[in-house]
Amino acid sequence: MKTGAAPPKNNKNIEKTLKKLQAGRGTPYATIVVFIILHILATVLVILSSRSDIVITLNGASVPLQAFTGVFSSIANVCTIFMVVFYDKVGFIVSMIILLIQFPSILVNVFVQHSAASIPGFFTNLFTIVSVVIIHANNLKIEKYQKKIRDQAVTDGLTGIPNRFAGNELVNDLVKQGKRFAVVSVDLNNFKSINETMGQNTGNKVLIEIASRWKSLADSGSTGTLDFITRQSGDEFSLMIRGYYSDKELGRTLKLYQDALETKITEDECDFFLTASFGYAEFPADADSGDALFACADAAMNEVKRTNSSDHIMHFTPELLKLEHTLDVEREIREALDNDTIFFNLQPQFDMSHKLRGFEALARMKNAEGNIISPGEFIPVAEKVGLIDKVDSTVFRKSAGFVGELIKRTNADITLSVNVSVRHLMKNGFMKELREIIENTGITPNHLEIEITESVMIDSAEKALDRIKEIKNMGIMIAIDDFGTGYSSMSYLHNFPADLLKIDKSFIDKMGAGESSKQYVASIISIGHIMGFDVISEGVEENDQLETLKSIECDYIQGFIWGRPLPQEEAEKLVMSQLAS
Ligand code: C2E
Ligand code: MG
Ligand code: MG
Numbered sequence: 001m002k003t004g005a006a007p008p009k010n011n012k013n014i015e016k017t018l019k020k021l022q023a024g025r026g027t028p029y030a031t032i033v034v035f036i037i038l039h040i041l042a043t044v045l046v047i048l049s050s051r052s053d054i055v056i057t058l059n060g061a062s063v064p065l066q067a068f069t070g071v072f073s074s075i076a077n078v079c080t081i082f083m084v085v086f087y088d089k090v091g092f093i094v095s096m097i098i099l100l101i102q103f104p105s106i107l108v109n110v111f112v113q114h115s116a117a118s119i120p121g122f123f124t125n126l127f128t129i130v131s132v133v134i135i136h137a138n139n140l141k142i143e144k145y146q147k148k149i150r151d152q153a154v155t156d157g158l159t160g161i162p163n164r165f166a167g168n169e170l171v172n173d174l175v176k177q178g179k180r181f182a183v184v185s186v187d188l189n190n191f192k193s194i195n196e197t198m199g200q201n202t203g204n205k206v207l208i209e210i211a212s213r214w215k216s217l218a219d220s221g222s223t224g225t226l227d228f229i230t231r232q233s234g235d236e237f238s239l240m241i242r243g244y245y246s247d248k249e250l251g252r253t254l255k256l257y258q259d260a261l262e263t264k265i266t267e268d269e270c271d272f273f274l275t276a277s278f279g280y281a282e283f284p285a286d287a288d289s290g291d292a293l294f295a296c297a298d299a300a301m302n303e304v305k306r307t308n309s310s311d312h313i314m315h316f317t318p319e320l321l322k323l324e325h326t327l328d329v330e331r332e333i334r335e336a337l338d339n340d341t342i343f344f345n346l347q348p349q350f351d352m353s354h355k356l357r358g359f360e361a362l363a364r365m366k367n368a369e370g371n372i373i374s375p376g377e378f379i380p381v382a383e384k385v386g387l388i389d390k391v392d393s394t395v396f397r398k399s400a401g402f403v404g405e406l407i408k409r410t411n412a413d414i415t416l417s418v419n420v421s422v423r424h425l426m427k428n429g430f431m432k433e434l435r436e437i438i439e440n441t442g443i444t445p446n447h448l449e450i451e452i453t454e455s456v457m458i459d460s461a462e463k464a465l466d467r468i469k470e471i472k473n474m475g476i477m478i479a480i481d482d483f484g485t486g487y488s489s490m491s492y493l494h495n496f497p498a499d500l501l502k503i504d505k506s507f508i509d510k511m512g513a514g515e516s517s518k519q520y521v522a523s524i525i526s527i528g529h530i531m532g533f534d535v536i537s538e539g540v541e542e543n544d545q546l547e548t549l550k551s552i553e554c555d556y557i558q559g560f561i562w563g564r565p566l567p568q569e570e571a572e573k574l575v576m577s578q579l580a581s
Contacts, residue, residue, distance in 0.1 A: 032087050032094065035079045039098060042076035050117055066117075073121060077128045084135045088143070092136040099129050156231040158204055159211035167230035167238045171290040174240065175283060182250055184239035184280040185297040186257070187305065189312075191235035194272060205267040207235065210274070213260045214239075223253040237276075238294070247315075254278050254313050277304040281316040299324045329381040332367045337390055341366040344399045345565035348574060349417070349536060349558040352550050356578045357536075358415030360451070360558060361399035362565045363391055379421075389424040396420070397437055402568055404443030412575050417449040417479055425452060425467060434471070445475035449500065453481045465496070472497045479536075484524060494531055500556075501528040505539025508559075511548055522552040529553070 046069055054065040080095035087094070102125055109118035154166040162170075174181050188210070195203040211231060218227040218239075226243040239257065244250045258276065265272045279300025287293045296316040302324065304314045336342045343366070346359035365373045382388040396418045403416040424430060438445060450471060452464075468478055479500035484507050503524055510517040521537070528535040537549050540559030549557060566574065 029087060029090055032083060032091060035083050036094065036098075039076050039079035042072045042079065043102070045072040046076060046121075069117075070120070073124055077124060080128055081131060081135065084132045084139070088139055089136075092132065092139075095132050096129070099125055099132065156211075159208050159215075159231050161211045161215050162228070162230045164230060164232045164238075167228070167232070167240065168290060168294075170228055170240055171293060174242065175288070175290055175293075178284075179242065180244075180283060180285075181240060181242040182244075182280045182282045183293040183297045184241060184254065184278055185232075185294070185301040186237040186239060187277050187301055188235040189275045189277060189305075191274070198268065198270060202268045202270070206265055206272055206274070207231075209265050209267065210261065211237070214257060217256060217260050223256050225249065225253045227253065238297075239280075241280075250280070250282075251313070254280070258312060275312060277301050278313040279304055279316065280313075286316045296321070326381050326384065329373070329378050330385045330387070332373060333365065333378055333382055333385075333387050333391065335368050336365045337387070337394070339368070342391060342394045344395045344402075345567060346399065346403075346571040347558060347565040348563035348571070349415075349556050350562050351556050352554065354562065356412075356414060356574065357556050358417065358447075358449070359399075359403065359566075359571060360417040361395050361403075361419070363395045363419070365391075383421055383423060386423070388421040389427055389430075392418075392420055392424045393433060393437075397441065400437050400441040400443045400448070403447070404441040406572060406575060407444075407447055408442060410575060410579060412579055413447075414575065415447055415449050415477065416443065417451050419451045419481065422452065422455060422464070425450075426463065430467070431470060434474070434476075438474075446477075449477035449479050451479040451481040451502065454483055454485060469497055480533075482538075493527075498533055501533045501535045502558075503535060503537045503554075505559075508537050508539050508545055508549075511545055512542075518548055518552070521549075521554075525552055525554055 049065045049069045049072060052065045055062050056065060057063070080098055083091035083095045085091070106118055106122050106125055109115040110122055154162055154169075156163040171183060191203070191206075194206055211229070214229045214237065217223060218229045224244075225241050228240045230238045230240075232238050239254075241250060241253055244253065258278065261274050261276060265274065279297050279302065281287055281293050281296035281300065283293055287296045299320040300314045300316040303309075303320050304312055306327075333342075343364050344361045345364055347362055348359055349357040351357055363375045363379065365375075365378050367373055379388070379391070382391045399416060399418060403414070406412065407414065437443075438448070452468070472478060477499040478497060479502055480496070480498050481502045482504040483501045484504045501524070503521060507517070507521050507524070511521055525535045534555045536556035536558055537545075537554050538558050540546055540549065540557045540561050542561065545559075546557065546561060563574070
């Protein structure tokens, strides 16, 4: 694998791993001794039986021991054949030595002592030698192909440097050894443009040149660290770096790989000036498994690309994974908006006598692979990246269309509650959008409720209040969602034109824990009532909770105990059954 000067002594480990990968897993040669002993025993028995006058009785018949000479001779020969079959080169050498040693004594017996009994032995030995040679020749051929296949499995076809598989194996080996090392993800910047403008052939030549520069650097030992370079795919490479003792040393090595690209690359009479982005993660500080190390290094490299950082080298930090996740979810939301795979479920709300009050529309999203992503995961991202108004509107429009039509058809007196994020509510076009939805879907404002989280009172007090009054004036109801989780003041709440307080599930969960938690919920309900609001408890799952809520005069409940979020058809069935009863 060497292309440069002799590697430093401890670079051997890396080379050893590669050799191991290329050479297969070795054969247990020790067991050949069993065959050698068996062969010697059989040969001794051949000699003894051929010279013996002993006659033994078998099944009442007298049989001379000499009759077994052929059997012992066959056992001896089978042993030599097994040796070649199972022990490759060593087996071949041992069996040839054994067979050739026997030849002189057989020849003496036949030609000097004129022993006719040795003539079959002569031919058996001769044919066994021919068989052993043929088997060995065949073995060599198979081995050659196997080596070729193994080489291909660990070598990148284009550049001739180790491939992704070799890199993974090495990293897994290094993890087992437990010593500090770094995995570096390297991606060429703007490489795509070479392929696009000059064609793939030129692109390939550039890749070969870069791989060769980096490989020479890795093998030369001049970086002072132990480096191993692989090509992952396309214009992505990986480096595994060991034998450094400080971040500074590691940084120096990475800089050398960066510098290796500084000299222009000339292919097909064109000069190319390339740079690469390097992201690295260290074992064991950043991650403790091969897969995780590659993922962390990738996250750092992607961040270099994303921020177009001029430094081009970045160490992984845990925040990057969160960012990476946010970016992934953002992409999924955009795709879902484009492909119209954002939809809604309807969770029923009931009064305490189990009569249907209406439904809360809850967003659901299907990603490109068809998996459903929970709103707990994508709503916060949509808020963060400014896509929440699009998500809200989609759910609002679709659910209002469905429920509006259902009310018209069945005359059911039910409320549709939709969640509207504060960011969406405060947008300039919100009122216009609201009117449009009402107009297009035919839902009447008195069947509509908008849920706003308590935070709206803290964040955007005055402006929000004006807007909420405007909504109320249209005849739409207002619910304060997740009540109790924010810190709204009583005086502000008093002036707030809401219709419904939604007590957050966390308070309902705690109710069973003790009298004071129960009293806390009871006092929220009382305050709500004093201020003129109805109160609904969210996340009611158990009978005890239901009974308690009844006893402290809660008005409505929404929870798995009486209804999970339902698809449209199920919600419609529920409405029908309620109308029928
Ligand atoms: P939320 O508005 O407080 O909605 C109630 C959440 O509690 C829903 O979760 C519902 O499935 C869950 N839930 C209701 N009863 C139970 C119960 O008995 N047990 C348990 N364990 N959970 C219960 P979901 O659908 O995952 O929604 C989570 C949050 O995502 C919602 O909380 C809301 O803040 C947000 N969200 C959902 N859809 C939208 C939307 O269209 N727009 C906006 N802005 N936010 C939405
Ligand atoms: Mg809600
Ligand atoms: Mg809630």
